[in-house]
Amino acid sequence: MSGLLPLMIALPLGAGFILALTPGKLTKAADVFALLVPAGLLVMAASLYGFSGSYYVGGWAPPVGITLSIDRFSGILLTGVSLLIFLTALYSARFMTRYTSRIKYYVILMMMTAGVNGTLLAGDIFNRFVYVELAAISSYILAGFGCSGRELAAALKFAVLGAAASAVTLLGIAVLYASYGTVDITSLSAAIQAGGGSGVFFSPLFLAGVLMSAGFALKSALIPFHIWQPDAMEYSPAPSAALISGAVVTTTGIYAMVRTLFSVFGVTPQTGAAVAALGLISAAAGDLAASSAGSYRRTAAYYSISQTGFIIFGFGIGGRLGAEGNLAAASLVLSGGILHLISSIFFTPLIFLKAGSAEELRGTESSAAPSKGISTIGLFSMAGVPPFPGFFSKAMIIAGCYFSGYYLAAAAAGAVSVRTLVSLLRKRAALLRPEGKEPAAAIPLLVKLPVALMALVIIGLSLLAAPRLRGRVLDPAGEGVIEAFLPETGEGAAQ
Numbered sequence: 001m002s003g004l005l006p007l008m009i010a011l012p013l014g015a016g017f018i019l020a021l022t023p024g025k026l027t028k029a030a031d032v033f034a035l036l037v038p039a040g041l042l043v044m045a046a047s048l049y050g051f052s053g054s055y056y057v058g059g060w061a062p063p064v065g066i067t068l069s070i071d072r073f074s075g076i077l078l079t080g081v082s083l084l085i086f087l088t089a090l091y092s093a094r095f096m097t098r099y100t101s102r103i104k105y106y107v108i109l110m111m112m113t114a115g116v117n118g119t120l121l122a123g124d125i126f127n128r129f130v131y132v133e134l135a136a137i138s139s140y141i142l143a144g145f146g147c148s149g150r151e152l153a154a155a156l157k158f159a160v161l162g163a164a165a166s167a168v169t170l171l172g173i174a175v176l177y178a179s180y181g182t183v184d185i186t187s188l189s190a191a192i193q194a195g196g197g198s199g200v201f202f203s204p205l206f207l208a209g210v211l212m213s214a215g216f217a218l219k220s221a222l223i224p225f226h227i228w229q230p231d232a233m234e235y236s237p238a239p240s241a242a243l244i245s246g247a248v249v250t251t252t253g254i255y256a257m258v259r260t261l262f263s264v265f266g267v268t269p270q271t272g273a274a275v276a277a278l279g280l281i282s283a284a285a286g287d288l289a290a291s292s293a294g295s296y297r298r299t300a301a302y303y304s305i306s307q308t309g310f311i312i313f314g315f316g317i318g319g320r321l322g323a324e325g326n327l328a329a330a331s332l333v334l335s336g337g338i339l340h341l342i343s344s345i346f347f348t349p350l351i352f353l354k355a356g357s358a359e360e361l362r363g364t365e366s367s368a369a370p371s372k373g374i375s376t377i378g379l380f381s382m383a384g385v386p387p388f389p390g391f392f393s394k395a396m397i398i399a400g401c402y403f404s405g406y407y408l409a410a411a412a413a414g415a416v417s418v419r420t421l422v423s424l425l426r427k428r429a430a431l432l433r434p435e436g437k438e439p440a441a442a443i444p445l446l447v448k449l450p451v452a453l454m455a456l457v458i459i460g461l462s463l464l465a466a467p468r469l470r471g472r473v474l475d476p477a478g479e480g481v482i483e484a485f486l487p488e489t490g491e492g493a494a495q
Contacts, residue, residue, distance in 0.1 A: 004044050005055040008078070008117040016110030022103055031093045034106035038086040041113065045082040049075050052480075054123060064186035067123030073480035074120045076338070076473065078098075078473040080345045081120075081251045083457065084112050085243070085448040088349065092239045092470065094446035095356055099237065099428070105145060112138035112243060114234070120250045125173055125212075125264060132169075132256050136162050139248045142240035143232045154231035161218060161228045162429060169215030176210040176264075185263050193266060201474045209265050216260065220253030222312060223282040226305050233301035238356025241297070242349035245304055250344050254308065258315050260483060272320025279316055282309025283416045291423045297355055303382055306420060307390075308337040311341050313413060314397040315481070321404055322482045330403035334478035335461065335470055336396025343381055343389040343461050350378035350454045356447070377455045382418050383424040389458060392465035 015037040022030050048070060057066040070078070096102045115135030116236065122128035140162060144155025177183055180191045192205065218225035229249070233241050261267065261275065286306030293299040314337025321330035354375040381388035384395075394417050401410035464473055 001048060001051045002053045002055040002068075002070075006046055006050075006057065007071060007242060008041060008121060009068075010115050012113040013116070016107045017113070019103055019107045019110065022217045024101065024103060027102055033440070034109065035086075035089050035093060037110065038082065038089045038113065041117070042079075042082040042086045045075075045079045049079050050476075051075065062123065063182045063187040066127060067184065068121045069123040069481040070121055071483075072476045073338070073478075074259075075253055076322045076342065076477050077255060077345075078117065078120050080342050081116055081247050082128055082347060084246050084345050084454075085109070085116075087454055088239050088242050088246075088353070090106075091353055091356070091447060092243075093451040094444045095239055096237070105142075107137050108141045108145075109243070112142065112247065116247050116252050119256055123184045124185055125176065125188065125260065126260075128256060129166075129169055129173055131221065132216075132252055133166055135248050135252045136166070139240075139244045142243060143236040145240055146235075146237050148235070150231075151237075154235045158228040158232045159489070161225075165215040165218035165225075167215075167463055168211045172211030172215065174207040175204050175211070179204045185259075186494050189264055192221040192264065194394065194412070205265070209261070209271075209390060212260055212342055213257065216253055216257035219249070219309055220257055220312070221249050221305050222309060223285045223305060224279060226282075226286070230301040231296050231408065233352065234295060234297040235306070238352050241352040241453045242356075245301075245352060249304075249308065250311075250341065250348065252312055254341060257312070258481070260278060262315075262319060267319035267323045269320050269323050272318075272323055274316070276313050276316030276320065279309045279314070280409075280412055280416065282306070282344035283312045283313060283413075284309075284419070287416060287423060289418075297352065299354075300351045300379075302463045303379075303420070303424065304344070306416075307340065307344050307348070307382055309346065310394065310397070310413070311418070313337075313339055314340060314393075315399065317406065317409060318478070318481070321400070326404055327482065330476055330482060331478050332403075332482050333397050333400035335474035336393045336400065338477050338481075339389060339396065339461070339464055339476055340393035342460065342464075343393060346454050346458050346461070347378040347381040347390065350451060350458065351375060351382070351394060353451050354378065374451055377458055379424060381458050383421045385421065387462050389461040391466070392462060396465070424476030438487040 015033070019030055019034065050072065053069070055068040056062070057068065060066070092102070092105065092109070096105050101103065103208065114133050115131045115138060116131070118131030119128055119135060122131055140155050140159040143158050144152045163398060173183065182188050182190055182191065214225070221229040232244060234246065245251045261271065266272070284303050284304045286309055290299050290302035290306065293302050314333055318330045318334035318337055321333060345428045381390040394413070398410050398413050398417070401413060463469055
């Protein structure tokens with residue numbers, strides 16, 4: 001099974017090269033090819049689900065060679081993001097006909113896919129950085145693909161701030177390499193732990209941690225590093241907004257941040273509390289900003305920022321509980337964080353793709369609001385309305401805080417969740433047009449079908465909160481997170 005790991009990166013890279021050489025008159029063939037590649041990646045990702053192992057590129061073992069690794073945490077995200085990319089590619093085949101060259105769009109889509117997959121599979125911090133940058137640079141191009149003045153301005157802001165994030169992240173990697181002589185995650189983590197753990201203030205290790213955390217926080221659009229996201233989400237083409245929010249920000253940004261903090265630096269009660277505080281502040285501030293946002297897309301972007309903060313809060317609290325030895329509570333909180341992370345891969349893109357359906361139907365600009373119906377599924381899951389997965393994931397995080405004695409954290413998280421629910425319900429009438437205003441048949445099938453499938457996926461994710469499925473899917477992924485910074489506990493202890 002480990003032989004599939006390099007194919008998850010090499011296949012989209014090779015497909016992008018082929019598409020770049022495809023003549024413009026073969027657009028229909030490019031449509032089919034650009035859909036078959038994500039379909040193949042989805043099949044491979046599904047077959048890798050539940051598998052844990054490594055692949056040594058060229059047969060060179062670490063710390064000398066390049067390693068690709070997968071575990072239960074990265075595996076579930078790989079499957080989820082592969083499904084998102086497949087559905088978005090299907091949607092794009094019809095929607096992107098309004099733009100100059102779908103083939104060029106597909107080339108960038110393949111590059112972004114390779115970057116996201118590489119981020120999830122990289123076994124060292126430098127190659128993870130390279131893959132994050134591949135996904136990020138592709139997203140800059142996708143954000144400005146329509147080439148209007150507002151799109152280009154948003155893409156430029158995105159690129160400039162992304163370049164700043166890349167610089168500080170690379171500087172943090174350089175500090176670690178200068179201090180420990182390796183970038184392999186396993187070797188680096190062992191060296192750091194042998195040297196006394198997370199270090200003291202103003203030490204090289206502390207500096208590297210701050211730099212890399214700040215860089216990944218900007219990629220994740222955590223407040224106050226978020227200023228690029230509302231414009232990028234409002235003005236970019238609908239498929240681009242879906243991919244940036246679901247694949248680049250949610251998957252690449254959050255995963256890189258969590259894996260770096262947990263697997264490389266390790267988590268102490270203090271660092272876990274700091275990460276949780278950063279996430280909670282972002283969740284609260286994003287919700288407040290959404291309340292006063294104007295357009296549908298900008299409002300959704302701020303609510304997305306709020307949900308990203310809630311995910312980071314869950315991982316921070318889960319990490320703190322794990323570092324304190326409360327593994328049962330840590331497993332509950334991390335399972336909730338992982339469920340919210342997986343759900344956000346779909347519910348935020350659903351909102352933007354449904355907005356794109358409104359644009360396709362009405363011929364209006366990107367601020368057009370969609371009708372009620374399927375859009376409500378994405379918004380309600382984001383708000384935490386039962387029985388959608390956002391409700392169960394938030395409930396698991398809050399319950400874990402409460403039962404572990406973190407009453408203040410539970411109350412704060414609950415207050416933010418209720419505030420988000422109330423504010424979104426108040427804005428729902430303004431955000432969504434009544435159902436039935438336009439004939440549904442006017443929307444092309446290739447635009448309707450991926451949105452409907454995505455809505456079904458969101459509904460299905462609610463089932464993961466059931467005790468039996470949680471024990472088979474979410475808890476093992478949470479154990480993979482715990483084992484990253486408490487490897488001596490083993491699977492049995494984590495359970």
